[in-house]
Amino acid sequence: MIIRLSDCPLQPWKNGLGSTREIAVHPACAGIDDFMWRVSIAEVDSAAPFSSFPGIDRQIALLDGNGFTMTLDDDRAHSLTTPFTPFAFAGEAKVAVTLVDGPTRDFNLMVRRARAQGELQCRDTPGSHRLAPDIVLVHCARGTVDTSEGQLHAGDAWLPGGTSITLAVGAVVLVVRITALS
Template sequence: MSFHVIRAADVSPQPWKNGMGVTREIARFPARAGSEDFSWRISVAEVNSASPFSTFPGIDRQIVLLDGEGFHMTLDGSSTHALTTPYAPFAFPGEAQVEVAMAGGATRDFNLMVRRAWGSGSVRVLRESGSHVPDPECVLVYVARGTVTTIDGDLEAGDAWLPDCSPFEMAEGSVVLLALAAAG
């Protein structure tokens, strides 16, 4: 078993910071950091009903719809965004007051949070099968759909890999999310 592979089945659910939903934290840096002092954090959240998002002052967030019909986000009472297209990252500030109106049933969403004072982050979506080498700032490879082969073993949808410089192979029809984070 590799310490670089994180299996979906091994990630326990925990309540959102505001208690209004459930998330599964995949990774954070530093590993022993708490909710108030992490540099970056990656999780998969379940949104089951209209509710406010937790606020994270000083944090830049990226959210990606994985499953479900999505939802409509209202930020600070005025700006809106429809998170209804799977695998389309959306960035917003963590201190924004976000209200959600469901477009349908429950959803699952990939989340990258990066502390602004530490650096920056983004989510890049890969859809091309074949061999890929992670960017130097790639901190996590998340299999959103399909299968991926790494030096540490095979991954299925929902699994994640903490990459080194080794390439990985995406099967036809797979979708991978790369979480990128860089200090500075």
């Protein structure tokens, strides 16, 4: 199933201090308190702190803009300034943000750590790529990507209904892998 970013309504962050677009959630129609995994794209236009998500493992990657510095639990800093490079952190961490220069958009993967493990990967090699069975979502971050259900453009996502994708020259995808825990 192809998901167009324009079809995902803007909604407030859990703490109400920013906005996001939920791209996909599992199980379908799960809420903020009962998802196994969730993918969203956040609009970060101020130095607002991130929402707290106890029990959730998070991964984030810069999509657009010059990025920001995250200060986690008042002592560990990470600069999220290189596009498409995932950074993992605990959802219960206290995260303060300092924008580098203007607003940004970032890709977010959240996984309930008691139920699953998740991984966010960046792929940018042109050509055909086989998808492992644990890949639950492909996000086109730049360029175009062909799938068995149609073409993705920057901002689009795909819940795989096939076994491969083809990246055009210059395309970048973020791939979400999920492994359920027994």
